Amino acid sequence: MTPSLQTDGSLLLLAPAKLNLFLEILGKRPDGYHELSTLMVAINLCDEIIFRPHRAEILLSCDTPELAVGAENLVVKAAQLLRRSTGCQDGVAIHLRKKIPWAAGLGGGSSDAAATLLGLNRLWKLNLSVVELKELGSQLGSDVPFFLGENAAWCTGRGEILEPLPARIPLHLLLLKPASGCDTAAVYRNLKLPPNPRSGQNLREAFVVGDARRLAAEMFNRLQESAFEMNSEIQAILAELSRTSALGCLMSGSGSSLFAVAEDESHSERLAAELQNQKLPAGTRWWRVRSL
Ligand code: C5P
Numbered sequence: 001m002t003p004s005l006q007t008d009g010s011l012l013l014l015a016p017a018k019l020n021l022f023l024e025i026l027g028k029r030p031d032g033y034h035e036l037s038t039l040m041v042a043i044n045l046c047d048e049i050i051f052r053p054h055r056a057e058i059l060l061s062c063d064t065p066e067l068a069v070g071a072e073n074l075v076v077k078a079a080q081l082l083r084r085s086t087g088c089q090d091g092v093a094i095h096l097r098k099k100i101p102w103a104a105g106l107g108g109g110s111s112d113a114a115a116t117l118l119g120l121n122r123l124w125k126l127n128l129s130v131v132e133l134k135e136l137g138s139q140l141g142s143d144v145p146f147f148l149g150e151n152a153a154w155c156t157g158r159g160e161i162l163e164p165l166p167a168r169i170p171l172h173l174l175l176l177k178p179a180s181g182c183d184t185a186a187v188y189r190n191l192k193l194p195p196n197p198r199s200g201q202n203l204r205e206a207f208v209v210g211d212a213r214r215l216a217a218e219m220f221n222r223l224q225e226s227a228f229e230m231n232s233e234i235q236a237i238l239a240e241l242s243r244t245s246a247l248g249c250l251m252s253g254s255g256s257s258l259f260a261v262a263e264d265e266s267h268s269e270r271l272a273a274e275l276q277n278q279k280l281p282a283g284t285r286w287w288r289v290r291s292l
Contacts, residue, residue, distance in 0.1 A: 079120055
């Protein structure tokens with residue numbers, strides 16, 4: 001995520017969505033969070049965020065009326081956290097063009113927060129290091145540190161401990177989002193802890209060597225069953241996807257979005273055509289995407 005300076009002096013950042021190709025829960029922690037291991041990849045579906053200097057206030061506007069733009073928005077929280085931790089008193093007007101569906105398990109809010117830390121670090125000339133920004137990011141949400149530099153990473157802890165992974169080839173994917181979303185905390189609450197957690201080692205190897213077929217066979221998400229019980233649309237979409245020629249399909253994060261893996265770009269085109277004939281729940285949206 002590199003801030004680009006616009007001719008009018010504003011800064012533009014593209015904040016990508018992420019997918020979880022593997023997600024296993026290792027246990028519940030005393031602080032209520034879950035210890036997990038997950039492979040996250042950023043994809044080329046991005047929110048656009050514009051930062052403009054603005055007196056002493058933090059103002060957020062958004063092109064999507066359904067999204068709250070007050071103190072509960074992670075973008076505002078990120079700006080306030082930066083001011084509190086550095087003593088900076090500058091203001092900013094932030095405009096968010098929302099492209100990533102929310103309540104979808106795609107990390108859109110976390111990515112927007114990460115973009116805000118990066119954008120304001122530059123706009124307010126704070127000179128914080130990436131390590132310092134990641135520490136602040138982890139206070140905002142488990143996925144925020146990932147978006148502060150990585151395109152693909154093996155993530156542990158509550159998701160904030162990162163081991164960057166090299167991505168050999170872009171993965172070509174179809175991404176689907178039912179009309180309904182999922183409440184992350186509720187999906188975690190409904191989860192049954194596995195007696196024998198999976199290691200994800202095979203999937204990790206398949207990812208690193210760029211073997212889409214093997215990767216698709218090894219994909220797994222422990223939260224999927226829990227989300228299924230709370231949202232019937234996810235199961236309905238997965239059933240339709242499994243009737244296509246996709247190499248594999250999975251829910252991302254805590255849902256409700258799902259993705260299907262294609263062999264290559266032309267297969268993803270064919271998959272998109274196949275999808276036209278599937279009976280997806282009303283209001284389901286979909287995109288052809290690739291990993292970054
Ligand atoms: O960290 P974040 O704010 O994104 O997490 C949202 C919710 O998801 C948490 O309040 C918690 O209920 C759940 N969660 C969890 N374990 C994690 C990450 C998230 O239980 N590792």
